[in-house]
Every structure is written in C-alpha cells, then in structure tokens.
Amino acid sequence: MGSSWSCCGNEKVDEATNRISGTGNATWRIFTYKELHAATNGFSEDNKLGEGGFGSVYWGRTTDGLQIAVKKLKAMNSKAEMEFAVEVEVLGRVRHRNLLGLRGYCAGTDQRLIVYDYMPNLSLLSHLHGQFAGEVHLDWKRRMKIAIGSAEGLLYLHHEVTPHIIHRDIKASNVLLDSDFEPLVADFGFAKLIPEGVSHMTTRVKGTLGYLAPEYAMWGKVSESCDVYSFGILLLELVTGRKPIEKLPGGVKRTITEWAEPLITKGRFKDLGDPKLRGNFDENQLKQSINIAALCVKSEPENRPTMKVVVSMLKGYDPRGKVMPTRIRSIKYKEELLELDQPSDYENDGDGPEEKGYGVFGAMEEQKMQDPYLHHGKSRKMARK
Numbered sequence: 001m002g003s004s005w006s007c008c009g010n011e012k013v014d015e016a017t018n019r020i021s022g023t024g025n026a027t028w029r030i031f032t033y034k035e036l037h038a039a040t041n042g043f044s045e046d047n048k049l050g051e052g053g054f055g056s057v058y059w060g061r062t063t064d065g066l067q068i069a070v071k072k073l074k075a076m077n078s079k080a081e082m083e084f085a086v087e088v089e090v091l092g093r094v095r096h097r098n099l100l101g102l103r104g105y106c107a108g109t110d111q112r113l114i115v116y117d118y119m120p121n122l123s124l125l126s127h128l129h130g131q132f133a134g135e136v137h138l139d140w141k142r143r144m145k146i147a148i149g150s151a152e153g154l155l156y157l158h159h160e161v162t163p164h165i166i167h168r169d170i171k172a173s174n175v176l177l178d179s180d181f182e183p184l185v186a187d188f189g190f191a192k193l194i195p196e197g198v199s200h201m202t203t204r205v206k207g208t209l210g211y212l213a214p215e216y217a218m219w220g221k222v223s224e225s226c227d228v229y230s231f232g233i234l235l236l237e238l239v240t241g242r243k244p245i246e247k248l249p250g251g252v253k254r255t256i257t258e259w260a261e262p263l264i265t266k267g268r269f270k271d272l273g274d275p276k277l278r279g280n281f282d283e284n285q286l287k288q289s290i291n292i293a294a295l296c297v298k299s300e301p302e303n304r305p306t307m308k309v310v311v312s313m314l315k316g317y318d319p320r321g322k323v324m325p326t327r328i329r330s331i332k333y334k335e336e337l338l339e340l341d342q343p344s345d346y347e348n349d350g351d352g353p354e355e356k357g358y359g360v361f362g363a364m365e366e367q368k369m370q371d372p373y374l375h376h377g378k379s380r381k382m383a384r385k
C-alpha cells in the first residue's frame with residue numbers, strides 16, 4: 001500500500017485505495033459496511049459459509065455482480081485494530097495463484113471485515129469430510145493438483161514474499177478450491193494477528209489439534225517447519241481421506257499417523273488410498289506422497305524438509321535423490337489435550353454449511369500444553385532450543 005492507509009473510519013484515507021495493488025488483475029479496495037451488509041443480505045444465517053477462530057464467513061454478491069466471501073471478525077481491542085491494518089497491508093501485497101489474496105476490507109469504529117473472492121468449490125474440508133464428501137469430486141489427478149498447488153502457495157509464503165510469512169494454521173478448511181479445483185491457501189495473514197500487541201495472548205498457541213507440530217504445541221516455538229508438519233498431515237488426509245483425528249467406537253481418539261503407521265510398516269500402501277477412489281489412483285504417486293508426508297511429520301523440526309524440497313518431491317524430482325520409504329513415527333497427543341479437542345461438526349458428514357471445523361483449540365494457554373505428545377506411549381523429551 002502507499003504512504004498511508006485507512007484503518008478505522010475517522011482517519012486518513014489513502015488516496016490510492018481503489019488503485020490496482022500488486023500484480024495481475026487483482027485489485028482490492030475499501031468497502032463500506034452498508035455495502036457488505038447489503039451484499040450478504042444483512043449477514044443472514046442463510047448466507048453463512050461457516051465460522052472459524054476469528055469470526056464468521058458469509059457469502060455475498062456486490063452490486064456489480066462479484067461473488068464475495070466476507071469474514072466478519074469478532075470484536076477486538078484497539079491495539080488489535082492496528083494489527084488488523086498491518087495484516088491487511090501484508091495480505092494486500094501477497095500475490096500468488098495458490099494464495100487467497102485480499103479483495104478488500106472494511107474497518108468501521110467497531111467492525112472489522114475482510115473481503116475475499118468467493119471460492120465456488122468451498123474448502124478441501126467440505127470435499128473430504130463435509131457437505132460434498134458423498135459426491136467424490138476429488139479424483140486422484142485433482143488431489144495431486146491440490147497437493148502441489150497448496151505446497152507452492154506455502155513455498156511462496158516461506159521463501160519468496162518479504163517479510164516471510166509462517167501460516168500457523170494449515171488445515172483442510174484453509175485450503176479453498178476455485179471453480180477449476182485449483183487450491184488457494186487462505187488465512188495466512190491473520191494467524192499473526194493474535195500474538196503481537198495483545199499481551200495476554202502472547203503465551204498462547206493457535207492451531208488445530210491434529211495438525212500442530214509438537215514443538216509449537218509444547219513451547220509455542222514457531223518456524224516454517226511447523227507449517228511443513230501441518231502440510232504433512234494435510235497431505236496424508238488428502239490421499240487417505242481420513243480425518244487428522246478420528247473418534248473410535250468407545251470414544252478413543254486416534255490420529256491419522258497412528259492409523260497410517262502400521263500400514264506403512266507392512267508396506268500396505270494400497271490400503272492407504274482413500275476408499276472413495278475405488279482403487280483409481282497412481283500407486284507410485286500414492287507411495288511418494290505418503291513418503292513425503294512421513295518426512296514432513298518428523299518430530300524434530302530440523303529433520304523436516306523445506307517447502308522447496310517438498311514441492312520438488314511432489315513434482316517427482318527429489319534433489320536429495322530417490323525418496324526412500326520412510327516409516328511414520330506417530331505422535332500421540334496426551335489424553336488431557338485430546339479431551340480439550342472440540343467435537344467435530346463433520347462427524348455427521350453431509351448437509352449444512354461448514355461449522356467451526358474440528359479439533360480447534362485456538363488460543364490455548366501454553367502452560368496447559370506441556371509435553372502434549374508421546375511416542376508409542378513412551379514419553380519423549382525434546383531439546384529446548
């Protein structure tokens with residue numbers, strides 16, 4: 001953005017608010033509350049696409065016919081308001097075909113709304129476990145396209161944009177799908193809204209149980225490798241169709257890595273493929289994807305590949321040589337932590353808009369999260385850096 005930007009209604013307004021920002025034909029602008037209110041039918045329940053950690057998302061259509069998704073943020077304090085503006089600034093700069101960029105925002109005295117392009121195929125979550133799960137739109141080719149595209153979006157955030165951005169909440173509901181099933185990673189700006197400037201939240205960890213890297217869950221230690229870990233879980237979820245954490249009869253919860261581990265050890269790769277694909281997948285690609293995921297979910301962050309390496313491997317070229325079959329060493333979350341895991345809305349797969357997602361314990365206090373995982377029942381200590 002330019003020299004000054006608008007943040008709260010009664011302040012300086014950037015003379016260039018309606019200009020083209022970034023590259024390509026992507027533009028963003030400031031919307032009025034009235035305009036967004038009208039576009040979303042007064043933020044009606046019927047227009048609600050879902051609800052996440054930051055607020056609710058509504059479908060809308062502007063007077064010039066553009067379909068939008070409006071994220072209405074929950075009330076925040078004045079410090080956070082400034083953070084909001086900074087994040088909007090970051091979002092406005094980021095341009096990549098696999099990242100959901102900013103279409104605009106509205107910042108009134110007590111309202112903060114973010115406007116994105118509406119993604120007609122909604123999220124990966126809705127296809128794997130939500131309202132489209134029964135329709136099987138995701139054939140193997142599309143799944144590979146989604147894996148590569150979302151990895152490329154992350155690579156851009158980690159290595160190409162300045163300053164680098166760590167997403168911190170990579171998960172199926174944050175991978176949106178356009179009309180051509182091209183993936184767009186969403187919510188990369190807001191993950192950073194919480195910690196800075198809101199002092200009582202500085203010791204909190206935001207994320208979704210099942211996708212969280214152990215060092216982040218334990219000590220709030222954030223690095224690009226946390227995203228790599230989450231991407232590994234996402235990749236497993238994409239090719240197997242399993243949920244990151246599932247409830248077994250009797251209430252016991254099992255992580256996707258715990259489920260996959262014995263099958264990988266026995267070399268039963270075919271049994272790892274999503275049954276909905278009815279065997280219609282490329283077995284070599286499936287093996288390769290599982291191996292890449294196994295590298296991504298290694299417990300020590302320094303042993304995980306970078307997103308650059310992940311993208312090369314997904315595209316079939318591994319700069320470190322042939323990917324050797326890797327065993328997954330699954331992380332077992334402690335019972336207390338699993339109990340805090342919120343009930344999944346997609347347990348009753350099917351109709352209705354996507355609700356809160358699953359396994360969310362956004363903004364959990366760090367001290368509750370000591371040693372949240374065990375390896376095969378044995379407590380495992382990680383060296384504090």
Ligand SMILES: Nc1ncnc2c1ncn2[C@@H]1O[C@H](COP(=O)(O)OP(=O)(O)OP(=O)(O)O)[C@@H](O)[C@H]1O
Nearest residue numbers: 049050051052053054057069118119123173354357
């Ligand atoms: N641009 C969009 N087009 C279509 N659906 C969207 C769009 N943006 C968000 N959604 C959907 O709206 C729902 C709520 O999104 P939101 O980002 O608020 O929550 P979340 O992704 O579940 O959790 P988090 O707050 O951690 O991101 C999700 O199902 C998401 O896929």
Ligand SMILES: [Mg+2]
Nearest residue numbers: 052173174187
């Ligand atoms: Mg989201």
